Amino acid sequence: MFHILVVDDDKNIRYAMKEILESAQYTVFVAENGEKAFDVLEKEHIDLTIVDIMMPHMDGYEFTKEMRAIDSEMPILMVSAKQLPEDRKKGFVVGIDDFMTKPIDTEELLLHVKALLRRAKIVSDRKLVVGDVILDYDSYTVEKKGEVQELPQKEFLLLFKLLSFPNKIFTRIQLMDEIWGVDCDTGSETVTTHVGRLRKRFENWDDFEIEAIRGLGYKAVKKK
Numbered sequence: 001m002f003h004i005l006v007v008d009d010d011k012n013i014r015y016a017m018k019e020i021l022e023s024a025q026y027t028v029f030v031a032e033n034g035e036k037a038f039d040v041l042e043k044e045h046i047d048l049t050i051v052d053i054m055m056p057h058m059d060g061y062e063f064t065k066e067m068r069a070i071d072s073e074m075p076i077l078m079v080s081a082k083q084l085p086e087d088r089k090k091g092f093v094v095g096i097d098d099f100m101t102k103p104i105d106t107e108e109l110l111l112h113v114k115a116l117l118r119r120a121k122i123v124s125d126r127k128l129v130v131g132d133v134i135l136d137y138d139s140y141t142v143e144k145k146g147e148v149q150e151l152p153q154k155e156f157l158l159l160f161k162l163l164s165f166p167n168k169i170f171t172r173i174q175l176m177d178e179i180w181g182v183d184c185d186t187g188s189e190t191v192t193t194h195v196g197r198l199r200k201r202f203e204n205w206d207d208f209e210i211e212a213i214r215g216l217g218y219k220a221v222k223k224k
Helices: 011-023 034-043 060-070 085-094 106-124 153-164 172-180 189-201
Strands: 003-007 027-031 048-051 076-080 098-101 127-130 133-136 141-144 147-150 208-213 217-222
Touching (some): 027 034, 034 060, 048 106, 127 153, 133 153, 153 172, 153 189, 153 208, 153 217, 172 217, 189 208
Parallel strands (some): 003 027, 003 048, 076 098
Antiparallel strands (some): 127 133, 141 147, 208 217
């Protein structure tokens, strides 16, 4: 079960988010500011942090900046009533992964959290072996018996995701949310285009195959 830390100085918001996330089967910890959040992080394993901007003692920007100095991988979702582009930009500059504005929509919050956790799982597993094929996340390369192909980022992430869960069907919307992000304006036909490119690249490789599931999406099948 994933562990999520909610950092917000508003008690009502903290516990509203806690209730929403626990209803989705996450384990939730809360803190009232950045300093208290680091106390939690010292004691608990946290998979994702949701942090407000305006808080006493240590605000969301400062927390994120300090967090990135010690952990570059953990997803950070910034949630704030601030809606100016400058506020969002500052958040991304200091190291957040995603930004939402208050008031929070329950369904949207859960979609953002799921997408961030999916992307984090891809990053945590740096290499994947399928038959004679090795996918290396750090270099975006796919290698088989000395033959190496370096893929564009989105193609690699798409292939890595599908092969990480062989025979699991992913809808185009699921793949869009995870690889391109929930806020991406590109249509799901982008997934179809990238799958077509992957099929062409590896049409002569017999270790795996990407199958289209009519009306649903795609799945990867291991052949070895």
